[in-house]
Amino acid sequence: MKLLITKTAFIILCLLALCCRSIAQKRQPNAGQERHFALVGKTYVDTTNSTPEKMEFYHKQVRLNKFANEHFYFNWLGKQNIGIRFDTTSKSKIYEGLKQTVNGREFSSILIDGTTSVEVIIQNIQSEPQALNYLYRVVKNNNQELIGWRPPFNIKTLADGTRYAYLGKFDYTPGQFIKVEIYNIKNFREQDAVFIDWRKIEKAKVDASIRYVRPHAPMPDYMLLSHNFNDLHRDSDRHIYYEHKKIVFRDVPYVDMIETREVGDAKFRLSDSLQSLAFNIGKGDRLYYYRISLKRNIDGKTDSLQLGESNSTFELFKEYWKSPGVYNIIFTPKILEPGGHPVKLLHNLATDIKFTVLPPLNKQRTVSLKTLGYILVILLTTGGFMFMMYRDSQKRKLKREEQNRQIASLQLQSVRAQLNPHFIFNALAGIQNLMNKSEVENANKYLSKFARLTRNVLDDANNELTSIEHETDLLNDYLLMEQMRFGFKFSIAVDEKEIDQQIEIPAMLLQPFVENAVKHGVSALGDKGKIDVAIIKTDATLVLSVTDNGNGFGGDTTGGMGMKLCADRIKLLNSIYKTANIVMHKASNNNGTLITIELQNWL
Numbered sequence: 001m002k003l004l005i006t007k008t009a010f011i012i013l014c015l016l017a018l019c020c021r022s023i024a025q026k027r028q029p030n031a032g033q034e035r036h037f038a039l040v041g042k043t044y045v046d047t048t049n050s051t052p053e054k055m056e057f058y059h060k061q062v063r064l065n066k067f068a069n070e071h072f073y074f075n076w077l078g079k080q081n082i083g084i085r086f087d088t089t090s091k092s093k094i095y096e097g098l099k100q101t102v103n104g105r106e107f108s109s110i111l112i113d114g115t116t117s118v119e120v121i122i123q124n125i126q127s128e129p130q131a132l133n134y135l136y137r138v139v140k141n142n143n144q145e146l147i148g149w150r151p152p153f154n155i156k157t158l159a160d161g162t163r164y165a166y167l168g169k170f171d172y173t174p175g176q177f178i179k180v181e182i183y184n185i186k187n188f189r190e191q192d193a194v195f196i197d198w199r200k201i202e203k204a205k206v207d208a209s210i211r212y213v214r215p216h217a218p219m220p221d222y223m224l225l226s227h228n229f230n231d232l233h234r235d236s237d238r239h240i241y242y243e244h245k246k247i248v249f250r251d252v253p254y255v256d257m258i259e260t261r262e263v264g265d266a267k268f269r270l271s272d273s274l275q276s277l278a279f280n281i282g283k284g285d286r287l288y289y290y291r292i293s294l295k296r297n298i299d300g301k302t303d304s305l306q307l308g309e310s311n312s313t314f315e316l317f318k319e320y321w322k323s324p325g326v327y328n329i330i331f332t333p334k335i336l337e338p339g340g341h342p343v344k345l346l347h348n349l350a351t352d353i354k355f356t357v358l359p360p361l362n363k364q365r366t367v368s369l370k371t372l373g374y375i376l377v378i379l380l381t382t383g384g385f386m387f388m389m390y391r392d393s394q395k396r397k398l399k400r401e402e403q404n405r406q407i408a409s410l411q412l413q414s415v416r417a418q419l420n421p422h423f424i425f426n427a428l429a430g431i432q433n434l435m436n437k438s439e440v441e442n443a444n445k446y447l448s449k450f451a452r453l454t455r456n457v458l459d460d461a462n463n464e465l466t467s468i469e470h471e472t473d474l475l476n477d478y479l480l481m482e483q484m485r486f487g488f489k490f491s492i493a494v495d496e497k498e499i500d501q502q503i504e505i506p507a508m509l510l511q512p513f514v515e516n517a518v519k520h521g522v523s524a525l526g527d528k529g530k531i532d533v534a535i536i537k538t539d540a541t542l543v544l545s546v547t548d549n550g551n552g553f554g555g556d557t558t559g560g561m562g563m564k565l566c567a568d569r570i571k572l573l574n575s576i577y578k579t580a581n582i583v584m585h586k587a588s589n590n591n592g593t594l595i596t597i598e599l600q601n602w603l
Helices: 002-027 052-069 369-436 440-459 468-486 511-522 561-576
Strands: 037-040 043-046 082-086 093-096 100-102 105-113 118-122 134-140 144-150 155-157 163-170 177-184 187-197 206-213 224-228 238-243 246-251 266-269 274-281 289-298 301-310 313-317 325-336 343-345 351-358 465-467 489-494 504-506 530-538 541-548 581-589 592-600
Touching (some): 082 187, 093 325, 118 187, 144 163, 301 313, 369 468, 440 468, 465 468, 511 530, 511 592, 561 581
Parallel strands (some): 105 187
Antiparallel strands (some): 037 043, 093 105, 118 163, 238 246, 274 313, 325 351, 465 504, 541 592
């Protein structure tokens, strides 16, 4: 009999082991199977146990690699849909151009230094029926349509059987660039484009102008004027005009350019009149930038500044030529290898514009002693009169501010006087509620804590400020008192490492919000209710917060009479404490309420 029971137990244990193994294999579908990995670029993809998204990426890369074997390039073009193949027998060099915008989206461009032809394909179109969902076109030089919108019906096949849509072969033509666009007529978001540019990289054709003001011209606010940089030569300082039957001598507008004597040798003196040099780069439709640098030779010392990149306009402000010297602003074509690196600067095609900054002219003026005496008497008399007016004005201002401060203090005391009865009334209502429930012992405890709390509140009635320690003690007493009624949990946290507990804050500033959290927030939740009070420091700001997990205010955004009085009190406090600012934030929803008060610049 014992032997039979032992065999039966052994069989049951074996069955349990088999069940556990079966369950483990169900949880791990590939357990016990051989896992396979494939290298895609520099990443290994687990093709045995992988997500559909990763497998889609894997299959796409496998397909693109097949085209790469046939010398089609995708890795740095557009959305990896349009493929380009260059004539492998050509010695042309290929560079990456600037991103171009089509229908609000950015697509890649190619710069070709040479005469190679290009073949263009669409890799994700694999059959004639699928081609009916797409349209493509080819535009030359942005003004001639080589191929109008049409479906890509020419389907070809790689050596391994992979199919694709062939858009055609485009030969080199001097000065030509083309744009190839494609989109899905059933999903316009699926679109791609590429720009192919055979134009030679050129030096920047730069037109420059000066921007200046005429302080003595009859124009408001020193209006900014402009004049061509290469047309500054003049023979005299003044021009003669005939206005209203009178001969008028008027300074020419670009008086700071008095030293310029020939085109290409601009010279000007340090002055407030000249504000900036504005440059307009010709051939702004080029698919590459010009790197802009400023070379300065000041007192025999040379330095160079990188000012950025542009292929349209650039403005050089006078802050860059604060010292006399020789300055050169240089525009150098910048092109990129496929993939964006490395950068290649074509210094042999750089454009250099030179200008010279001369020291300011020293204009000496003489004044007689008699005139100087008159000027001093006038200045002293005017200054004394203005000082007396200023002193009287300041006295009146201080008197008005003191009166406003007294009015605000009286209003603040009035609000405090309303807050205290409001708090006491709510507390007495709580005692009455306990008495009605015949919870005499809890009512006595509640009354004892209420008496202590009321005494502290009345003792502080005339104190507008109280320490953080005293404020948190009052809050703790109040929450303990209310906890006996409703059974919620609470916490009071102060960052004691960062905050001195003796720092003073407005008395009973948080109490109305805590009372509101009890009454409108957690009173109906019992022991599931939670109230958190926190005081933290952020730079010179104290942040006080009250959080509860009640049902929020609902449609009532005010949260009760206590919160309205507290908002009025904060407004009055801000009128008294000019150097600080008190800001209150309220956030309430079905998951709870968060009240945050920031005492900005309080510390």
